[in-house]
Amino acid sequence: MANKKQLRIGLIGCGFMGRTHTNAYKRVGDFFPELTWSPVLQAICSRNESKVNAFKDQWGYTSAETDWKKLVSRDDIDAVDICTPNNSHAEIAIAAAAAGKMVLCEKPLARDLKESEPMVTAIEKAGVKNTVWYNYRRVPAVTLAKQIIDSGKLGRIFHYRANFLQDWTINAELPQGGDALWRIDASAAGSGVTGDLLAHCIDTAMWLNGGIKDVSAMTETFIKERMHQLTGKVEKVGIDDACAFICHFNNGSLGLFESTRYARGHKALYTFEINGENASIRWDLHDLNRLEFFDYADEGIVRGWRSIHVTDGDHPYMKKWWVPGLSIGYEHTFVHQAADFLRSLETGEPCAPTFRDALETQKVCEAVIASAAGRSWKETGVKI
C-alpha cells in the first residue's frame, strides 16, 4: 500500500449512493491489488453536521465538511465524487472541474439536458478525468453481454427491450421530498422514473446497441398529490411515476422501454433483451449473476436458451472474487467501476461512461419527456 499513488477522494452526499461509493473505495484495493492508485477517504461532505460526522466515523473518512464549496476548493482533494440529489450535480461538477479536480458523478448527469450540457463543456474544458456511475454496465453478466455482442455473435440486430420495474411508491400516504424521498420531488430530481430508472436502461442499451434515434413516449403520474416533507403541505406531484416508450435505434432495430414504481411485486426488476439474427441475450437484475443466451448455431434438437451462471474466472471481473458458482451482488458493480476508474489513471484512457457519454443518455431522456408531453415522436439527436 505504501508505494501506491494516493487518490484523495472528497465525496459529497451521505445517502444511499454515498454508501455504495464509499464501500467501493474501501474494497477496491483488497480485490484489485495490482492497481497502482489507491483511493483515500479524505473528506465526506453533507449539509447536516451530525449526520456527516456519523458517516465520517462509521466509514473512516479523515475529515468532514458541511459546505461542498469548501470541499471542492481544498488542496488535499484530488477527486470529487458527487452523490447528492440531481439538482446540485451541475453546480458542483462545474465548480469541481474549474478547481481542476477529477469528477465522478452519480447518474443521471442532471435534472435535464439544459443543466447537463454546461457540465460536459466544463469538464472537457478543464480536461479532468471523469466518469458517471451508470454502475450496471459492470455487472459481470452485463459486461459479458457486451463481449458477446462485440464478438459479432448476434449478427444484425432486430430488437431491444428493457424495463425497470419497482413498486415502492404505490402507497398514497408516502410523502415526497426531503433527504429520503427527493426522488419523488420534481424540483430535486428533475424527473421521476425517467431519470432514475430509464436512464440506466438507456445507458446500457446504447452501450450495447448504439444510439437511439427517435422516440414516442408516454408518462403518467398515478398519485397526483402528496404531502411534501419540506413544506408540510399536500402538493402536486411533478414527477413521472411511470414512463414507457417505443423507439428506433440508429442501426435500424426497434426498441421498447418501460419503467415504473407501480409494478406491484417487483422490487428492482431491471431486465433487458436483445434479439439478433443469429443469437439473443437477456438479463435480469434480480438474478444478476445469470445471463441467458440463445445461439441459433447450436444443433437444432438441443437448441435452447442457456442460463449462464456468470461466476467463472474467465467471466468479466470474476477472477477477482471467489470461485465458480459463488455469487457476488449489487455493490460489486461499484467496486468494478472504481477499479476501472483507477486503472484509467494508469492508462490515460477515459473511464466510460464519461460525462460526454452520459450526455447522450440525457438527450434520450429529454426527448422522452418531450415526446410524452407533446404526444409526438421526437428525434433524440444522438449520433452514436
Place this chain on the structure above:
Amino acid sequence: MANKKQLRIGLIGCGFMGRTHTNAYKRVGDFFPELTWSPVLQAICSRNESKVNAFKDQWGYTSAETDWKKLVSRDDIDAVDICTPNNSHAEIAIAAAAAGKMVLCEKPLARDLKESEPMVTAIEKAGVKNTVWYNYRRVPAVTLAKQIIDSGKLGRIFHYRANFLQDWTINAELPQGGDALWRIDASAAGSGVTGDLLAHCIDTAMWLNGGIKDVSAMTETFIKERMHQLTGKVEKVGIDDACAFICHFNNGSLGLFESTRYARGHKALYTFEINGENASIRWDLHDLNRLEFFDYADEGIVRGWRSIHVTDGDHPYMKKWWVPGLSIGYEHTFVHQAADFLRSLETGEPCAPTFRDALETQKVCEAVIASAAGRSWKETGVKI
C-alpha cells in the same frame, strides 16, 4: 350420444386451424359428457380436391366440398366454421349468416376494420350464434387470471404489458404466399404480426383490463422482398414483421404491447402481465399450465410471486381432464371453446368473444396500423 342434439359442422379450410378445430369437435364430447349438443363432422371444404379428401378421410368427415358457397348453402349444415386465410373471412361469414347458419370464425375477424364491420352487421342482423376463436382466453391459467381480476384482488390497475414473440421468418430465403405461407402475404393476411399475434394479445388484454383508448405504434418490415410462391417472382413484402405500441386503457392504466417474428430464440412466447395496486398476475404461453400471482396482502417476509400449477380440479376446466399436476396443452383451448359454444346453445347466452367483441380488437389493430403509418397517436374508438 344417441339422445344428444346434433350440431352439424361445415368446416372450411384444412390447414393448421382446420386441424385444431376438428380435433376440438371430436374430443369435446368425451370430456364434457354433460353437454346436450354434440358436434357432427358433416362436411369439410377446401379448394384442393385431393387435399380435402385426404383430410376428410383422416379426420372422419362425412363429406367434402371444394366450393365454400356450396357448403354454406347445404341444408344439412347447422354451423359454418371458417378456418381459411383472413381475406376470405368476410365473404364467407356474411354468406353463412345470410343462409341462417351459426358462424364460428378464426381470428382475426378479417384483414381490416372495413372488412370486419359488415360481418358484424350481417351476423347480428341474421341473429345467428357466433364466436371468434381467440382461443387463449380458454387456457385454464388465463381463465383463472380473469377470475382473480374479477374477484377484485388486484385493485386499481396501473399497468398491462404483453408480447408475442416468434422467430420463424428470420430466414430471408423463406418465400411468401401460398397455402403454407399466406401469413406473410399482405393480400391474404391483411397485416403481419398485428393481426396474427397482437390481435391475440389485444383480445386477452381487453377481456382482462377493459378497452384500449389510444395507441402510439411502430411497425417494421425487416426483410423487404421475398419470392412469392404464387407468382414465382421476388415481390415486396407488404406485411409488418414486427409491431409495438404504447397505449392507454379506458381505466387509466398504461399498456405496452409488442409482437414480432424476429425474436431469435422464441418460438411462440406469448406473455402478459398486469399490475394492480394490491396484486399482480403474469402468464407465459411456453409454460401455459402456470400462472404467476403476487399478492401484496401476504405477510411481508414471506411475500413473493407464486407459481401456480393450474392443474387442480377447482381450476377452470381442469376437473374435466386428469389429476392435479398433470399438464394439458395448446389444443385443449379449442376443446374448451367448443364446449363453451355448445353450452351457449343450451343457455341461449352468447359465446364470447362474439363477432362484436372481436370487432373491438379489430378497431385497436386498425388504430395501431394507422398510428404506425402516420407516426402519431390514434384513438381506437373502443368504448368497453
Place this chain on the structure above:
Amino acid sequence: MANKKQLRIGLIGCGFMGRTHTNAYKRVGDFFPELTWSPVLQAICSRNESKVNAFKDQWGYTSAETDWKKLVSRDDIDAVDICTPNNSHAEIAIAAAAAGKMVLCEKPLARDLKESEPMVTAIEKAGVKNTVWYNYRRVPAVTLAKQIIDSGKLGRIFHYRANFLQDWTINAELPQGGDALWRIDASAAGSGVTGDLLAHCIDTAMWLNGGIKDVSAMTETFIKERMHQLTGKVEKVGIDDACAFICHFNNGSLGLFESTRYARGHKALYTFEINGENASIRWDLHDLNRLEFFDYADEGIVRGWRSIHVTDGDHPYMKKWWVPGLSIGYEHTFVHQAADFLRSLETGEPCAPTFRDALETQKVCEAVIASAAGRSWKETGVKI
C-alpha cells in the same frame, strides 16, 4: 379408415387409466394417419354395471362387460388392455395370454415379483404382442433425452437422480381402499409409492442408464391407520407412504431415488437428472415440454444449462402435433405409446417396455422393499 386393419380392444377398468388409454385409442388415428392398424373400442369391462355402461356411452365403446373372464374369452377381441388395480393384473394377463390375446397392461406389472414372473412366462409362452404402459418414456422431452444419451454426448455416466413427489395423502382423514383409493390399500396395490411412483422412475432410469445393481432403501408410513372404505373400519395402513433409496447402476454410476405422497407443494413432480463426463440432462414432469441440457463442449464463457422447449418438428413425436412453441400435455404420452404399439404390429418388433422389460423394474422394486424391511443392501439381479 375403411382399409385399415382393425385392432379390437377390450379394456378392463374404467378409472383414471381407463380414461387415458381410451382417449389414446380414439386419437391415435387422427394424428398418426400413416398407421395401417386402427384400434376399435370393442368392449369396456368393469364390475359395476351402471358405471361401465356410463363409460361405454361416454366414450363410445361398442359393448360393455361386467366380468373380465367373459371379455377375455370373446372372439371379437384382439387385445386386452388391463387398467384395473394391481391385484388383478396377474390373473387377467395370464388368462388373456392363454386366450391368445395381445396384452397391454398398466404399470406396475403386479403387486410384487412373485406375481409378476408367471405373467412374463405366460406372455412369452403364448407369444403374444404385449406392452406395459410406462408412459413417461414417450414424453417427447424424455424420448429426446434417450436420443441424446444414445448419441454418446454424455460420455461416462457418474450420477443419476430421480424423484416423484406428490402431496395428496397428507390428510389423515382420507380413507383407504375402494375404487378411488385402492392405491393406499396394500392388498389392492401391493406397495405404496414404490410401485405407483418409483416404478416409473426406475423404468425411465434403466431405459436411459442401464440396470440397477443393488439398493439400500428406507420406507415410511406416516399415517399408520386410516378408515377402510370397504370395511368401514379404521385399519392399519399397509403401504409405504414414502420410499427412498441409494443404488449402484451396472455401469458404475451412482443413483438416488425418492418418492412420497407427503411432499407438500408438489402435485406430481417427477424429475430426473443424469450427469455424464461431458454433458448432463434433467427433466421435470411439471414442465414436461422442456428438457434441460448442459454441454461442456460449449465455449466456456457462454456455457450454461440450455432450456430446450421440445416442440419442434424434429423433436420426437412433435411433427405429429402443432407448430413450434405449442405445448402438448400428459395424455399425449399414451397416444404415443398406442401409436408405437400399432406400429409394432406392422414391423413385428416388440413394443418396449414389454412384460419382460417391466419385470426388470419389478425386480428393483422388490429389492427396494426388501432392503427397507431388512435395513440392508440388496442385489436386484437385474442384468441389463
Place this chain on the structure above:
Amino acid sequence: MANKKQLRIGLIGCGFMGRTHTNAYKRVGDFFPELTWSPVLQAICSRNESKVNAFKDQWGYTSAETDWKKLVSRDDIDAVDICTPNNSHAEIAIAAAAAGKMVLCEKPLARDLKESEPMVTAIEKAGVKNTVWYNYRRVPAVTLAKQIIDSGKLGRIFHYRANFLQDWTINAELPQGGDALWRIDASAAGSGVTGDLLAHCIDTAMWLNGGIKDVSAMTETFIKERMHQLTGKVEKVGIDDACAFICHFNNGSLGLFESTRYARGHKALYTFEINGENASIRWDLHDLNRLEFFDYADEGIVRGWRSIHVTDGDHPYMKKWWVPGLSIGYEHTFVHQAADFLRSLETGEPCAPTFRDALETQKVCEAVIASAAGRSWKETGVKI
C-alpha cells in the same frame, strides 16, 4: 471507532478461506456500526514467507508469521482464526484454547471424529469463545427459512433433502495435494465431499430439522489415481469423490443427502428442501437471495410456490445492506457470522455453531463414512 473494544485477530492460512474471513473482518464495522467490538487484523500466518507477506500487504495485516505456534502464543492476539487445511485444525485449536485465545475455526472441525472430540474438550475446558464457520446458516434466505420453521408454519416434518453438487474434479489430469488441491488429498482433508460439502448440508439440516439419527450411505472415487503435487508421483486417491445417504431424523422425518464433484453443469449447487404437513421450503445457493415457500394455508386456486426475493429490510441481516431488490452475495455470509460473533462478545451468548455444535455434524459425517465402508446402517449418536 476509537472507543470500540478491539478484538485482535490472528488468522492462520491465506488461501480461499483466509480471504473470505479477512474480508469479513474488514467490512463488518462499516455495515454493523452498532457493534461495540471491532476486529483488528493483527497477524496473518502461513508457512510460505513470501506468500504470507504478500497477503499481509494486500489486506493490511499489521504483522505476519510463518509459524502458527508463535502466533498462538503472542500476547497481542485475542482470537485465533483457523483457515488451514483440515489436518491442522485440531492441533492449532487445542493449542490456541490452551493459550486462552478465542478460537474461530473453518469447517469441518477436523478430518474425523477422533480428531474432533479433543478439540471440543479443550475449548470447553478453556472456556473460550468459539465458533465454526458453517457460513451458509447466515445466507439471509437460509436464516429466514429458520425463522419460518421456528414459527411453526410447517407443522410436522415429513421430508428433508439436500445436495451439494460440483463438477470441478472431473478432469483426470487434475493432480491432488499441495496448497491449491489439498481438498482432494485424503491425508490433508480427511475425506472428500463428505467433509467439504455434505458437512455444510448436514449442519444446515440439523439446525433446521434437528438431529440425524441413523444413515445408510455410499461413497465413490471415480478417478482412482492422480498425480500428487507434493511427491510428483501418481498416487491412489483416498478421498470420496461422491457421497450419498438416506437417513432418519430424530423427529421421524426422512432425509436424503448427496454431494459430488462429478455433476457436470453444477458449479456449486447447494440446495435443500423441507416438506412439512402445512408448508414447505426450498433454497438454492446459485440463486442465494431467493427462498421458495409453499403454504398450504393459501387459498386453493391461487396456491403455489412463492419465490421470495430476500432483500427487504425486514429480512434477516438485510437492513444492513442496500434497498429491496438489490442482491448480496456469497461473501456476506462471512460478514454476518463475524458480526454475530462480535455481538456474542457483548451478550455473553455462544455464537452458533460452536465447536460442540460442529461436533454433532462430525458425528454424522463419521457415521456416513462408516456406513459406506461397511455397507450397513449406522447410528450417529446425535441427540439433538
